[in-house]
Amino acid sequence: MTMQAHERSPGEPPATGQVTIPRQPTGWPAEPPVLSFHDVDMVFRGGVHAVDQVSLDVAPGELVSIVGPSGCGKSTLLRIASGLQAPTHGSVTAPDDHIAYVFQDPTLLPWRNVLDNVALCSQLRREPKSERLRKAQAAIDMVGLTGFEKRYPNQLSGGMRMRTSLARALTLDPRLFLFDEPFGAIDEITRERLNGELLRIFSGSRFAGLFVTHSIAEAVFLSSRVVVMSARPGRIIGEFAVPFPYPRTPRLRAEAEFAALTGQIGECLRGGAE
Numbered sequence: 001m002t003m004q005a006h007e008r009s010p011g012e013p014p015a016t017g018q019v020t021i022p023r024q025p026t027g028w029p030a031e032p033p034v035l036s037f038h039d040v041d042m043v044f045r046g047g048v049h050a051v052d053q054v055s056l057d058v059a060p061g062e063l064v065s066i067v068g069p070s071g072c073g074k075s076t077l078l079r080i081a082s083g084l085q086a087p088t089h090g091s092v093t094a095p096d097d098h099i100a101y102v103f104q105d106p107t108l109l110p111w112r113n114v115l116d117n118v119a120l121c122s123q124l125r126r127e128p129k130s131e132r133l134r135k136a137q138a139a140i141d142m143v144g145l146t147g148f149e150k151r152y153p154n155q156l157s158g159g160m161r162m163r164t165s166l167a168r169a170l171t172l173d174p175r176l177f178l179f180d181e182p183f184g185a186i187d188e189i190t191r192e193r194l195n196g197e198l199l200r201i202f203s204g205s206r207f208a209g210l211f212v213t214h215s216i217a218e219a220v221f222l223s224s225r226v227v228v229m230s231a232r233p234g235r236i237i238g239e240f241a242v243p244f245p246y247p248r249t250p251r252l253r254a255e256a257e258f259a260a261l262t263g264q265i266g267e268c269l270r271g272g273a274e
């Protein structure tokens, strides 16, 4: 999918104040990005200028986080990436299909058990029953919910509901994973456990992921790159490469380099919050 809007006129100034870093650590093979925003603006009808001159690439296997103040256009960017919304300016390249979208609200159907909730997308795609059960079970195993297939949403903890939502997304065989503050309503310990699970799922895959979060520590722990956005109109005011190798363990969060990087990102965020 490529969405185009009119090009920025020649003479218009480029974005200022951006921190430029290499997009990928040197030595990485140059792979075409799965998701690419090029000079994207979003101005809503009524005049709200939500997103300003955003350019960003996400390569296969890469998990990029976005942090920024409330209302700076993070969810808008995800909607644009998913094709739900067209930008008013600039272009976006993303897969036509195989996009998984995970929200803070796990949006499970209360009258369906875990297995049937996870199988929902395959059912809507009219895949044969044996195939959708096979896919659902594989996804349930992947998120660590084996044995809970027959439980209903009201019999699950918040973390288990989120795992169910992740499993349902995995049945789409995603090429692109979009996360909109998925763990924002989950307690700290469960959230850290889910972060570990997500990294494990990502490590065996070639998805590209764009992860919106309010937690700088979560962004650093998960990502190879953290993008910082300013207050509205949201523009990229910083990009930080996260140098810690994968696989990452929870101990990383206690290391001095981890604290130093989260501190730096926090400073950048506060600088752009006015």
Ligand SMILES: Nc1ncnc2c1ncn2[C@@H]1O[C@H](COP(=O)(O)OP(=O)(O)O)[C@@H](O)[C@H]1O
Pocket: 044, 045, 046, 048, 049, 050, 068, 069, 070, 071, 072, 073, 074, 075, 076, 077, 232
């Ligand atoms: N459909 C819409 N129409 C008008 N304004 C919108 C619409 N969607 C979002 N906005 C506004 O755009 C801004 C960015 O919203 P959003 O992307 O949800 O921010 P964030 O996810 O960073 O908190 C907000 O001011 C919001 O009120």
Ligand SMILES: [Mg+2]
Pocket: 074, 075, 076, 180
């Ligand atoms: Mg949002």
